[in-house]
Amino acid sequence: MPSIFGHALAGYAIASAYHQGRPSRRTALLAVACAAAPDLDWFTGFLDVHDRFGLAHRGLLHSVLAAALITALAVCLAYRPRLRRPGPWLFLGTATFSHGFLDACTFGGTGVAFLAPFSSVHFVAAWQPMFVSPIPLSDHLTNWLLFSLGTEALWIGVPAALVILASRYFRRAGLGSSEA
Numbered sequence: 001m002p003s004i005f006g007h008a009l010a011g012y013a014i015a016s017a018y019h020q021g022r023p024s025r026r027t028a029l030l031a032v033a034c035a036a037a038p039d040l041d042w043f044t045g046f047l048d049v050h051d052r053f054g055l056a057h058r059g060l061l062h063s064v065l066a067a068a069l070i071t072a073l074a075v076c077l078a079y080r081p082r083l084r085r086p087g088p089w090l091f092l093g094t095a096t097f098s099h100g101f102l103d104a105c106t107f108g109g110t111g112v113a114f115l116a117p118f119s120s121v122h123f124v125a126a127w128q129p130m131f132v133s134p135i136p137l138s139d140h141l142t143n144w145l146l147f148s149l150g151t152e153a154l155w156i157g158v159p160a161a162l163v164i165l166a167s168r169y170f171r172r173a174g175l176g177s178s179e180a
């Protein structure tokens with residue numbers, strides 16, 4: 001996986017793009033939470049569940065089905081009066097789905113079980129420019145972490161910064177939208 005910082009930044013950039021400018025704190029937090037939520041399965045590593053029940057890291061919680069459910073939960077909790085508006089579904093869904101996409105673009109991981117629980121196949125992108133984040137007990141942790149964060153800075157940080165800056169530019173130019 002990219003680090004939690006990479007996923008969070010992607011979520012924030014998506015919220016900025018949707019709102020063409022600076023999203024409210026609540027909107028930004030929601031997008032960041034949705035973008036990071038699939039990695040809650042990282043903690044199953046302490047439970048020794050391996051891939052039983054699809055609960056292992058990058059299993060069921062990283063699937064398209066889970067992303068849809070996470071999005072639905074977030075929209076229902078935060079936008080209950082506006083459930084029929086496509087905006088919240090669009091930007092929170094994009095933030096949530098960005099997680100699996102970015103994970104699939106990392107080199108050194110196990111791939112992502114996009115089709116769980118219907119298939120246990122783990123998918124990787126044809127191009128994997130980012131190095132997977134190290135786990136805490138890995139050897140050469142510091143070097144690995146720095147290299148991993150460097151690839152994230154290039155492939156998530158730079159595009160996210162461009163999206164955020166462009167969003168603010170369009171907002172200032174009078175092309176912005178109001179909060180959904």
Ligand SMILES: [Zn+2]
Nearest residue numbers: 001038039103
């Ligand atoms: Zn992940």
